[in-house]
Amino acid sequence: MKAGKDIALANKETLIAGGPVIAPMFEQYGVSMLPVDSEHSAIFQCLQGIPKGGVKKIILTGSGGTFRDVPLEEMRTMDPEVLRKRSTTHPNWDMGAKITVDSSTMMNKGLEVIEAHWLYGVDYDDIEISIHPQSIVHSAVECQDTAVIMQMGWPDMRLPILYALSHPARVPADLPNPRDGRDFGDWWKGEGKDGKLTFSKPDLEKYPCIGLAYKAGRRGGTMPAILSAANEQAVELLLTKVIDFLDISVVLEKAMDMAEAENKVVLEPTLEDIVEADRWGREAATLVSKTLKTAA
Numbered sequence: 001m002k003a004g005k006d007i008a009l010a011n012k013e014t015l016i017a018g019g020p021v022i023a024p025m026f027e028q029y030g031v032s033m034l035p036v037d038s039e040h041s042a043i044f045q046c047l048q049g050i051p052k053g054g055v056k057k058i059i060l061t062g063s064g065g066t067f068r069d070v071p072l073e074e075m076r077t078m079d080p081e082v083l084r085k086r087s088t089t090h091p092n093w094d095m096g097a098k099i100t101v102d103s104s105t106m107m108n109k110g111l112e113v114i115e116a117h118w119l120y121g122v123d124y125d126d127i128e129i130s131i132h133p134q135s136i137v138h139s140a141v142e143c144q145d146t147a148v149i150m151q152m153g154w155p156d157m158r159l160p161i162l163y164a165l166s167h168p169a170r171v172p173a174d175l176p177n178p179r180d181g182r183d184f185g186d187w188w189k190g191e192g193k194d195g196k197l198t199f200s201k202p203d204l205e206k207y208p209c210i211g212l213a214y215k216a217g218r219r220g221g222t223m224p225a226i227l228s229a230a231n232e233q234a235v236e237l238l239l240t241k242v243i244d245f246l247d248i249s250v251v252l253e254k255a256m257d258m259a260e261a262e263n264k265v266v267l268e269p270t271l272e273d274i275v276e277a278d279r280w281g282r283e284a285a286t287l288v289s290k291t292l293k294t295a296a
């Protein structure tokens, strides 16, 4: 950014943790952050042509992850090994293990709320999450005049990557569905199979990570860095069989409480403060996970 280069940002954790330091640099160095994350690319695409002041709300769509149709009560009675294994699978997207587990807890959507706040300067009260099982609408913008603009396409990262590179141009491309090779034109001819789009509110009891992310975002300063790092560590602890899937949000809530109790939140952080928050967040998640094990 200091070299005056625009950035195509694929790694969401960077901006979630470093937002307070990075966001002021957009203006300071006259550079743009071009989103690659599919939801933020969708928002960026929807924003083209909406004048300043025209946006009322951002609506982030999320699949609900692999456990979307499994009631919380049932998850509590399931074999932890089955939950662990299934949490690394995704209904629509083919992604790395960490982000896939984040989709299963919906922490991915919570982190994306913080990412959207920094990318678009939108207040947390004006960012909503909608569960959209088909992952065809990649996010939406509600305008002041009530118009809602959505971006659609297959669950395929090639289009967000292409748009970050071609913006503002729309270049010809052939991007068939990565899972079955069908052209997106087929979606319209799906005779009800593909052509159904549904939306619903997330259950915050089932997905406590959403509430934790809003809380961290609103607290500001280094709290999102602490949460993101603790989450990375918690996912690692899940994958290495130290904790169970349903422990993730418990670990994160306790790590955030610990950050408050130990005055670890720096409200106007430097880059060094953020790096330290990242280190501390990982350590806190590990410590908390040990108390869980001891309690068990």
Ligand SMILES: NC(=O)C1=CN([C@@H]2O[C@H](COP(=O)(O)OP(=O)(O)OC[C@H]3O[C@@H](n4cnc5c(N)ncnc54)[C@H](OP(=O)(O)O)[C@@H]3O)[C@@H](O)[C@H]2O)C=CC1
Binding pocket: 010, 011, 012, 013, 036, 037, 038, 093, 094, 095, 096, 097, 098, 099, 157
């Ligand atoms: N996959 C997707 O569709 C999407 C991903 N993202 C974001 O992209 C990022 C990566 O996700 P994803 O591709 O799924 O993850 P993967 O786990 O598939 O890939 C991560 C890659 O990063 C490399 N890596 C990890 N740590 C370092 C490091 N310290 N220095 C250099 N390279 C490193 C890994 O290398 P190695 O294998 O050698 O460890 C690996 O190649 C995340 O921030 C995620 O949120 C956002 C939207 C969609």
Ligand SMILES: CC(=O)[C@@H](O)[C@H](O)COP(=O)(O)O
Binding pocket: 037, 038, 039, 061, 062, 063, 064, 065, 093, 102, 103, 104, 108, 109, 157
């Ligand atoms: C591909 C991408 O950008 C991910 O963020 C994806 O959208 C995750 O799926 P969920 O909607 O299940 O979190």
